[in-house]
Amino acid sequence: MSATPRRRVMRQNRVLWLLDRLEREPRADALIDTLRRGVRALPLGRGRDLLHGRWLGHPVHPLMVQVPIGSWLSAAVLDLRPGRSRESGLLIGVGLGAAAPAAVAGWVDWAELHHRQQRIGLVHAVCNTAAVGLYAASLVSRVKGRQGPGRAYGFLGLTAVGAGGMLGGHLAYRQASGANHAEEVPNVVSPGWHRVGTVDEFPAGEPVRRSVDDVPVLVVRESGGVIHALAERCSHLAGPLSEGAVADGCVRCPWHGSVFRLSDGWNVRGPATAPQPSFETRITGGEVEVRLRHQDGGEPARPGREPNGQVHGTRSGAAGGHGDHG
DSSP, rough: OOOOOOOOOOOHEEEHHHHHHTTTTTTTTHHHHHHHHHHTTSSSSOOOOHHHTTTTSSOSSSHHHHHHHHHHHHHHHHHSTTTHHHHHHHHHHHHHHHHHHHHHHHHHHHHTOHHHHHHHHHHHHHHHHHHHHHHHHHHHHHTOOOOOHHHHHHHHHHHHHHHHHHHHIIIIISSOOSSOOTTHHHSOOOOEEEEEEEGGSSSHHHHHHHHEEEEEEEEEEESSSEEEEEBBBBBTTOGGGGGGGGEEEEEEEETOOOOEEEOOOOOEESSSOOOOOOEEEOOOOOOEEEEETTOOSSSOOEEEEEEETESSSSSOGGGGGGGGGO
């Protein structure tokens, strides 16, 4: 008599279930909108891009939080050994001092996210705020000579910052906040030139959306005939650049205001920390063709002439427009 194998019941991870539910919970949205407006209204000037990490090429907040987390974890290790409360207190103080700038950078990033991400981010901030309060209480207790409560507050603070770190990981890896949303373009677009339309299909100064290997591409023809092409989905959070405003040789994302240079995709202004993949362009027989820049050996094609006298293969990915008829 053969035994019937039992089927294993695959249950959803309870923590992920709670996080998915939190992402869809709209009751805190009014508070989120108020906080977002407040953060965006801060007179940070160029410091806003500094806090976003545009100079670094990726968000600076995850780098900054290493100091408080590392200091507090080290303090917890020392608290496991008798007679090391003084050193633990010093580490806790270092962590508290480093937490403030890290929090400011985090809030500046948070204000430019989607609502589902901001809901998780708000709880992440609450956990970290609780951790700061607990570590402050721990430091005060140690200064007053109350070592037992000081250690207890410290371990509670480590628990809170651990929960905050888990939520931060969910934001970064599950919800892709801070990730480069255009990173896959060089891996998806096939090598070589791709037709995107005739010259007449691109009115001067207007952004036009086309597709290359199912990858959305932004094409802009300047009034002088120069043609530019960039990956159309914003590297910040995949906003549609074809719906953005074009001015001064740049395109502005309609979602969060990132500005990219049309000639090479460079991110002139954040919150985007990564540039847009850019394309070389050429005109062949009245047809506009694009090729992903640096894909075929790393060097753009040199200018040359078609038999009909049209220029192709430009240094900036655009001057193929010299052969434009319109």
